[in-house]
Amino acid sequence: MALRSEPTARQLRLAVELRRLRDAAGLSAKEAAAQLGVSGPVISQIEAGIAGVSEKRLRRLAANYSCADEALIDALVAMATDRTRGWWEEYRGQLPTPFLDLAELEHHATYRRDVEFLFIPGLLQTDAYARAAFSSRIPALPDDELELRVRHRMRRKVILEEPCPVPYEAIVHEAALRIRVSDRATSRAQLAQVLELSEAEHITVRVIPFDLDGFGGAWSPMMLAGGTVPKLDTAARDAPDGTGFLDSEAQLGVLRTLFRRVEAASLDPIRSRDLIHRLAKEL
16 A cells, blocks of 8 residues: 555544554554564554555454444544545645645534634635635735635535534634624625524524623634544634644543533523624624
């Protein structure tokens, strides 16, 4: 099997999880290779994400690592054997790899959650709003790349439009609803789209109001994507310059806690819709 020159974030996540299982078993790469009956470099290549791993070999590794979590093993097998070439592959070589990795992550997600303080979440953005947001980048993007990024962002919405859409929850600070990334008409259309999308059963939008007392959580946007099992959840930062992924249990634990706190502090969906509707009428 040929080695990969640029593994995707999903392939790297599989590699990381296999390394974690080996570490938990207290085995060195050399010992794991000996138990599997392969040369030492094979384990290193698998754990670097540059080499694939078959279902048979992965299950043998899990057994050698004394992993009894069948749900996790099945999920890892699904990752290892997945041959999906989604719509995002059209952008390979044209957009930075993190953009493609985010689309692939969302494609496989069991749920999506966003918290934003200064921008409308990408999955809720209109074409005009996204173009204005990307246009604010310094240095400015060439026109062709700007259009590629806007088109890519619009296509990511497919996860909300499929026959079996991904459950999605967005928590947005009132500041993001009021900031005009472009002109009045763009903001009005953007708020109208948020209201329209929030009517779907699988989409929940909550607002953190300005007049909330004791709220010190406005420090960083966050994104959570559900894995097939909780251990494979992923946190990410979706920003104009790209996406950074977080997947350690400690990091995920902190972000899950932060999300619950922000969710508890936000308005319920009905009151959130009322606030968005009022802001739209003021434009």
